[in-house]
Amino acid sequence: MDEYSILVVEDNPDDQVLTVRALKKASRKSQVIVLEDGQEALDFLFGSDTQEPCKQLDQLGVILLDVKLPRVNGLEVLKKIRASTRTDWLPVVMITSSDEPAELVEAYRLGANSYVTKSIDYREFEEQMAVLARYWLKVNKVPKADSVRTL
Amino acid sequence: MTRHWQWRYWPLKAKLLFLTLSTSTLGIVLVCASLIVVENKSYQRQLESELHVIAGILAEQSAAALVFEDNNQLTSILSSLRRIETIRQVCVFDASGGVMSALNSEREESCPDINYAQPMGFSDNYYRLLQPVTLDDETVGHLYLISDLKALRAHIQTFIFIALSIGALIQLGLVFVALKLQRVVSEPILALSGTAERIAQEHDYSIRAPVSGQDELGRLGSTFNDMIETIQQQNRRILESRDSLERIVENRTSQLSLANKELEAFSYSVSHDLRQPLRAIEGFGQALEEDCEGQLNDTGKDYLRRIRAASVRMGNLIDGLLVLSRVSRQPLENQRFNLSDMLQEITEELNDIHSPLPTDVCIQSDVWLVGDDRMLRIAFQNLLENAWKYSAKEEKRVIDVSATSEANYITIAVKDNGVGFDMRYVSKLFVAFNRLHAPSEFSGTGIGLATVSRVIRRHSGDIFATSDVGAGATFYVKLPILPDGH
Numbered sequence: 001m002d003e004y005s006i007l008v009v010e011d012n013p014d015d016q017v018l019t020v021r022a023l024k025k026a027s028r029k030s031q032v033i034v035l036e037d038g039q040e041a042l043d044f045l046f047g048s049d050t051q052e053p054c055k056q057l058d059q060l061g062v063i064l065l066d067v068k069l070p071r072v073n074g075l076e077v078l079k080k081i082r083a084s085t086r087t088d089w090l091p092v093v094m095i096t097s098s099d100e101p102a103e104l105v106e107a108y109r110l111g112a113n114s115y116v117t118k119s120i121d122y123r124e125f126e127e128q129m130a131v132l133a134r135y136w137l138k139v140n141k142v143p144k145a146d147s148v149r150t151l
Numbered sequence: 152m153t154r155h156w157q158w159r160y161w162p163l164k165a166k167l168l169f170l171t172l173s174t175s176t177l178g179i180v181l182v183c184a185s186l187i188v189v190e191n192k193s194y195q196r197q198l199e200s201e202l203h204v205i206a207g208i209l210a211e212q213s214a215a216a217l218v219f220e221d222n223n224q225l226t227s228i229l230s231s232l233r234r235i236e237t238i239r240q241v242c243v244f245d246a247s248g249g250v251m252s253a254l255n256s257e258r259e260e261s262c263p264d265i266n267y268a269q270p271m272g273f274s275d276n277y278y279r280l281l282q283p284v285t286l287d288d289e290t291v292g293h294l295y296l297i298s299d300l301k302a303l304r305a306h307i308q309t310f311i312f313i314a315l316s317i318g319a320l321i322q323l324g325l326v327f328v329a330l331k332l333q334r335v336v337s338e339p340i341l342a343l344s345g346t347a348e349r350i351a352q353e354h355d356y357s358i359r360a361p362v363s364g365q366d367e368l369g370r371l372g373s374t375f376n377d378m379i380e381t382i383q384q385q386n387r388r389i390l391e392s393r394d395s396l397e398r399i400v401e402n403r404t405s406q407l408s409l410a411n412k413e414l415e416a417f418s419y420s421v422s423h424d425l426r427q428p429l430r431a432i433e434g435f436g437q438a439l440e441e442d443c444e445g446q447l448n449d450t451g452k453d454y455l456r457r458i459r460a461a462s463v464r465m466g467n468l469i470d471g472l473l474v475l476s477r478v479s480r481q482p483l484e485n486q487r488f489n490l491s492d493m494l495q496e497i498t499e500e501l502n503d504i505h506s507p508l509p510t511d512v513c514i515q516s517d518v519w520l521v522g523d524d525r526m527l528r529i530a531f532q533n534l535l536e537n538a539w540k541y542s543a544k545e546e547k548r549v550i551d552v553s554a555t556s557e558a559n560y561i562t563i564a565v566k567d568n569g570v571g572f573d574m575r576y577v578s579k580l581f582v583a584f585n586r587l588h589a590p591s592e593f594s595g596t597g598i599g600l601a602t603v604s605r606v607i608r609r610h611s612g613d614i615f616a617t618s619d620v621g622a623g624a625t626f627y628v629k630l631p632i633l634p635d636g637h
Contacts, residue, residue, distance in 0.1 A: 097430075120433070126437070
């Protein structure tokens, strides 16, 4: 079986590079799609004037969604993902640099599957990314898109 | 049971009426009684003198008849007395005491024997009189006369009736006058007391007592009104200043909450925006070390290590500041918890993390506190971490936590056998970013004790420390003993 691909929505170019590096280190064969902000993520999932919606959602093992994003923030993206039957089953892991209890509660209320505070220590951060990649890409299973449609 | 019959519970009206009426009744009764006594006496005297005159005339008229023992003459003389209703009996005695003639008003009644002493004068509803009958200075017989006192009684009864009637009229007049007086005296007082009562009950200082006249009562009323006016003004001033105080407090509160919100936004951005570059520094540092290690010489590697250590320190600083800001603004949620258990947990965590040094920890058991346990955990975590850290260079770590209660305070002492500090700098101990040791000796952010102090002060407590350089330090946390759930 092919490895799932992984969608990373992260605005910080440094964190993009570091995240991809850490994920690739843990799961070499997985494809990592990187998007810059919330709007790009919505366009990727639902399509836009210039862009077709992603056709192979069931190839996505997980979405790593940063909470603080330009234009449309992570929690709003999460809300939209959960509001559509096309995407509401997708595993979403909220990633944040801050440690705000209110944000944590809100994320779970909106239906996040997981909530991870990026460690300040890069070694720990790398470990976090490795755990996420191993679990969501290798351990966890997501349904096939057609089975989601028929049920 | 109230005792409203007691004099002090009587209303003023009743008191005044009662006093007026009882005084006047007493006066009228005394006057009537003395008048009746005087009248009785004078009427008696008048009756007595009248009877004496009658008896004298009779004696004169009957002297000759007595001497000549002319009974017919005597009888005719005596019968002239029939017209005088009050005379009940008249007896004429001769010199030896024999009855010569008698006149009885109603039924036959024998004349008394005058040789025996008879009570004379007023007695038993009668007046008795014995008049000697003389002719040429020689007693030729006696005249005995009894008068009843019906007329006297009737007269006195009439007199009493008139006196009582006049007394009753006077009483009626007095009641009328007393009622009038009340209107003049008690009504302003009653109105005043009613006003005072209403003011006391309703706390309405705009009520004024009615003022009538310029006499003492009128002045009392106006003085009372002046007093209420003063109270009203003072009240108004108090209310105004309270309102303005409230406005100020409201203003300050909104400013404060605004500042708090700004602080929150600031700390969010600190936590998010300052961490990102840090992680990048750290991450690329590691990437550099891992991916390009062969291209760096020892100096390069040393620089890299320093960059990474600095980023770790920076991260700790940010974390510390975040905790400090959080314990400063989070609302307290007080509850009762077992401090001993909490300290035990912290100790176990510290034992897991720190270098394996023989450690002897003694924590007094069953110490309970009321407070925000999350914040106090942060505080005691910091204190214990310090105790661990500054005793890391001893041969054996000895830490002792004990609690003592006094009055309304509980004091928890955290004692270590570490390096201690110089008491000259004790005032700098709890100020953020002030450190008493070089980073090369002991790492630290200088925020920990500031955070502890903030937590303790927010619990209305106090923190202080004592130490001798090289002989360990003791930190005392003094907290008020709160009732459970407050």
